[in-house]
Amino acid sequence: xxxxxxxxxxxxxxxxxxxxxxxxxxxxxxxxxxxxxxxxxxxxxxxxxxxxxxxxxxxxxxxxxxxxxxxxxxxxxxxxxxxxxxxxxxxxxxxxxxxxxxxxxxxxxxxxxxxxxxxxxxxxxxxxxxxxxxxxxxxxxxxxxxxxxxxxxxxxxxxxxxxxxxxxxxxxxxxxxxxxxxxxxxxxxxxxxxxxxxxxxxxxxxxxxxxxxxxxxxxxxxxxxxxxxxxxxxxxxxxxxxxxxxxxxxxx
Ligand code: NDP
Ligand code: 8X3
Numbered sequence: 001x002x003x004x005x006x007x008x009x010x011x012x013x014x015x016x017x018x019x020x021x022x023x024x025x026x027x028x029x030x031x032x033x034x035x036x037x038x039x040x041x042x043x044x045x046x047x048x049x050x051x052x053x054x055x056x057x058x059x060x061x062x063x064x065x066x067x068x069x070x071x072x073x074x075x076x077x078x079x080x081x082x083x084x085x086x087x088x089x090x091x092x093x094x095x096x097x098x099x100x101x102x103x104x105x106x107x108x109x110x111x112x113x114x115x116x117x118x119x120x121x122x123x124x125x126x127x128x129x130x131x132x133x134x135x136x137x138x139x140x141x142x143x144x145x146x147x148x149x150x151x152x153x154x155x156x157x158x159x160x161x162x163x164x165x166x167x168x169x170x171x172x173x174x175x176x177x178x179x180x181x182x183x184x185x186x187x188x189x190x191x192x193x194x195x196x197x198x199x200x201x202x203x204x205x206x207x208x209x210x211x212x213x214x215x216x217x218x219x220x221x222x223x224x225x226x227x228x229x230x231x232x233x234x235x236x237x238x239x240x241x242x243x244x245x246x247x248x249x250x251x252x
Contacts, residue, residue, distance in 0.1 A: 009088030013188030017214035061115025112156035184239035208251030
């Protein structure tokens with residue numbers, strides 16, 4: 001029987017790259033995100049290219065009722081998930097704390113921490129019932145370091161780092177694997193979202209060096225997921241070669 005991966009934030013970037021890679025590896029997929037049109041297009045493409053089954057579930061991870069009703073509303077066969085990739089997340093703004101936008105703070109906290117928790121609670125209970133599972137949490141270099149103006153985004157990713165460790169402890173007795181992947185700069189829609197559609201400012205972030213691409217992180221996740229049953233990768237920090245720390249990027 002084909003294995004199943006549930007990927008949040010599959011409509012773009014790292015989540016979309018994971019969907020391609022896991023489909024190539026013959027996983028059936030549950031793809032989630034808010035942009036239903038993108039998810040449906042991706043599902044069709046993967047079904048045609050890899051002959052895998054793909055279910056699409058569109059909801060906002062910030063809304064706990066939506067998360068629970070959409071996930072619990074899936075047909076029973078989709079709840080036999082082998083892998084959850086907790087990838088949906090974002091940054092909004094890059095301002096000093098004294099100038100921070102309260103709505104941006106709420107959005108980041110509600111998405112990156114609370115959204116991840118809502119999805120994890122539902123999926124971890126499925127995994128406990130099934131007797132197997134692997135949760136992969138997308139942290140960040142921002143969860144390992146704090147950089148100027150990164151304040152609340154860094155705090156949310158530090159929370160993901162803590163929750164990753166917490167899940168590993170709490171789910172230990174159930175044999176569920178838990179892994180965090182902490183990337184440095186990956187060129188996706190991330191900076192465009194952070195700068196609220198300012199494409200020129202977003203492009204500048206990745207100029208003068210070779211950033212990671214979404215496939216690099218999908219491959220890292222696949223490495224963690226494809227280890228033998230007795231091996232758990234607790235965490236990996238993955239950086240562009242040109243990036244030594246959150247703020248130390250060697251640009252030509
Ligand atoms: P993208 O902006 O390309 O993708 C983000 C994904 O998250 C989208 O599919 C988006 O879907 C989804 N998402 C955002 N908000 C919500 C929401 N409220 N409800 C449901 N889905 C949501 O960025 P990346 O692929 O780069 O980011 C993926 C993860 O990796 C994030 O957690 C990010 O913090 C982390 N990361 C990224 C790095 C980078 O440099 N790019 C580095 C380190 C970590 P939709 O808009 O359709 O809802
Ligand atoms: C995304 C990487 O350095 O912009 O998490 O925080 S960074």
